[in-house]
Amino acid sequence: MKRKTASYYVGAIREGDRNALSRAISIVESKVTQDEKLANDILSQLSxxxxxxxxxxxxxxxxxxxxxxxxxxxxxxxxxxxxxxxxxxxxxxxxxxxxxxxxxxxxxxxxxxxxxxxxxxxxxxxxxxxxxxxxxxxxxxxxxxxxxxxxxxxxxxxxxxxxxxxxxxxxxxxxxxxxxxxxxxxxxxxxxxxxxxxxxxxxxxxxxxxxxxxxxxxxxxxxxxxxxxxxxxxxxxxxxxxxxxxxxxxxxxxxxxxxxxxGRLAQLRGAQREIFFRTTVQDGMKAFLLKHPKVQGQMVAYFTRLDKGEFDAFTAVASYMDWFVQQDLSSDE
Ligand SMILES: Nc1nc2c(ncn2[C@@H]2O[C@H](COP(=O)(O)OP(=O)(O)O)[C@@H](O)[C@H]2O)c(=O)[nH]1
Ligand SMILES: [Mg+2]
Structure with missing residues (x-):
């Protein structure tokens, strides 16, 4: 589907254009990276x-x-x-x-x-x-x-x-x-x-x-x-x-x-925003960490050692976490 700008969607949605609304919903449901950016731009422009x-x-x-x-x-x-x-x-x-x-x-x-x-x-x-x-x-x-x-x-x-x-x-x-x-x-x-x-x-x-x-x-x-x-x-x-x-x-x-x-409704809406923020940031962090080359590399090394029976799962968890908390993950090396 051809995409338009975020302000186009926001404007059209406000004017009651159902087609634009349906398209915008498809964009926020999309897993494509470019759509995620567009979705965020649309959503941040809403009042x-x-x-x-x-x-x-x-x-x-x-x-x-x-x-x-x-x-x-x-x-x-x-x-x-x-x-x-x-x-x-x-x-x-x-x-x-x-x-x-x-x-x-x-x-x-x-x-x-x-x-x-x-x-x-x-x-x-x-x-x-x-x-x-x-x-x-x-x-x-x-x-x-x-x-x-x-x-x-x-x-x-x-x-x-x-x-x-x-x-x-x-x-x-x-x-x-x-x-x-x-x-x-x-x-x-x-x-x-x-x-x-x-x-x-x-x-x-x-x-x-x-x-x-x-x-x-x-x-x-x-x-x-x-x-x-x-x-x-x-x-x-x-x-x-x-x-x-x-x-x-x-x-x-x-x-x-x-x-x-x-005022309970306003409170509820605040809590809803907070929960959305929290769960989304947590999911993002998890995805980021699991994709990180250092984290992933070490993980694979542990899989191999576990498969070979070099240590039990519990020792492996403790040892991996000891290693993990000492990592500087701001660079990829
Ligand atoms: N007797 C009776 N049957 C109902 C009522 N509401 C739904 N049904 C029937 O229950 C079945 C399931 O209904 P549906 O709305 O698809 O349920 P859903 O799966 O919860 O969405 C259908 O056969 C409906 O006709 C009701 O108020 N009374
Ligand atoms: Mg149903």
């Missing part, structure tokens, strides 16, 4: 001032109804006058259990709406379809005037934890459980949720959904409490019958408003 957008993360086991929920929920968002961007798990990823066609039909009324932008996450190299470039895509969507951003993630690998650090409100969708155990909810995920919605509360599942809701409320008692007055709301909804969706919307709206007034 940090506007922080009023709602950043919502939605997680839940495959099949719980995330895509269907987003379709129903999206209508509430638009009806409230927002412009909505959806960064969805790549539906072609086998983990999402979906298909491009399936998700397109599911989000049909949204895909054609002028105030909605849907972007399937491209990278499959990270579990769950979420990766550091998702944070950059969020900022690009906000620059394009989308004031409601939904990030969908499947509960695979570390994806929920990665998304948690990019969003304001983290919504967990749960299944009506048949037995008395809370199926499919990964350890640690409930603790991160600001809200939990038991989806599929319709037809024969209404009773099971209500029961699951009570079990979740019970289970939350045993978890470390969040900030005062901020314990997660447990709700039931049906994405298909479009019931309970307004309640979920209202909870997010209320908390977001409260956080904006109390």
């Amino acid at each position: 940090m001032k506007d922080m009023s957008a709602v950043r919502l993360g939605i997680t839940g086991a495959p099949g719980v109804g995330k895509s269907t929920f987003i379709e129903a929920f999206g209508r509430e968002v638009i009806d409230a006058g927002h412009r909505l961007a959806i960064l969805a798990v790549d539906p072609s990823s086998p983990e999402s259990g979906g298909s491009i066609l399936g998700d397109k039909t599911r989000m049909l009324s949204l895909t054609v709406h002028p105030d909605v932008y849907i972007r399937p996450s491209a990278s499959l190299s990270y579990a769950g379809g979420v990766n550091p470039s998702t944070y950059k895509s969020i900022l690009l969507c906000e620059a394009a005037g989308f004031d409601y951003i939904i990030i969908e993630t499947v509960g695979v690998g570390q994806s929920e934890f990665v998304v948690r650090n990019m969003v304001d409100y983290f919504l967990l969708l749960a299944q009506p459980a048949a037995g008395d155990e809370l199926q499919g909810i990964k350890k640690g995920v409930m603790e991160m949720a600001n809200g939990i919605a038991v989806n599929k509360c319709d037809g024969e599942l209404i009773h099971a959904a209500e029961l699951t809701k009570r079990q979740l409320i019970e289970a939350l008692h045993y978890l470390p409490t969040q900030e005062e007055g901020d314990s997660p709301m447990v709700m039931v909804c049906s994405a298909i019958a479009h019931s309970g969706i307004k309640e979920v919307y209202a909870d997010i709206e209320q908390r977001h408003l409260k956080w904006m007034k109390s």
Whole structure:
């Protein structure tokens, strides 16, 4: 693809050019070195001032109804006058259990709406379809005037934890459980949720959904409490019958408003910047060190000695680290 200048992309994105937005997202997702430079130039030109957008993360086991929920929920968002961007798990990823066609039909009324932008996450190299470039895509969507951003993630690998650090409100969708155990909810995920919605509360599942809701409320008692007055709301909804969706919307709206007034939102955004900086710098340092000829050369020498059985792995680690901390890595010799 032919590239333009950073200011071109920034200007076009601000004017609402969706093509430019899509291209810019591809650039920030790209692993090509020239694109990385361009991506950085684009991102550094975005304004940090506007922080009023709602950043919502939605997680839940495959099949719980995330895509269907987003379709129903999206209508509430638009009806409230927002412009909505959806960064969805790549539906072609086998983990999402979906298909491009399936998700397109599911989000049909949204895909054609002028105030909605849907972007399937491209990278499959990270579990769950979420990766550091998702944070950059969020900022690009906000620059394009989308004031409601939904990030969908499947509960695979570390994806929920990665998304948690990019969003304001983290919504967990749960299944009506048949037995008395809370199926499919990964350890640690409930603790991160600001809200939990038991989806599929319709037809024969209404009773099971209500029961699951009570079990979740019970289970939350045993978890470390969040900030005062901020314990997660447990709700039931049906994405298909479009019931309970307004309640979920209202909870997010209320908390977001409260956080904006109390300064917590600004704090959150600061923490998000810090986490992005920290993880990116750490990754960069690691990559730099592993590529460094001195470090690499010594590493290979140790591999050989380990293969020959000259020393055990523990002695090797201690000895390598002793050597490593004494190195001057500012030159390549
Ligand atoms: N009964 C019922 N089924 C639902 C509801 N929401 C989603 N489903 C069904 O659950 C299946 C998985 O939905 P999908 O949105 O693809 O789930 P995802 O994998 O979490 O994105 C589909 O067959 C949906 O029709 C709901 O509210 N009620
Ligand atoms: Mg889906």
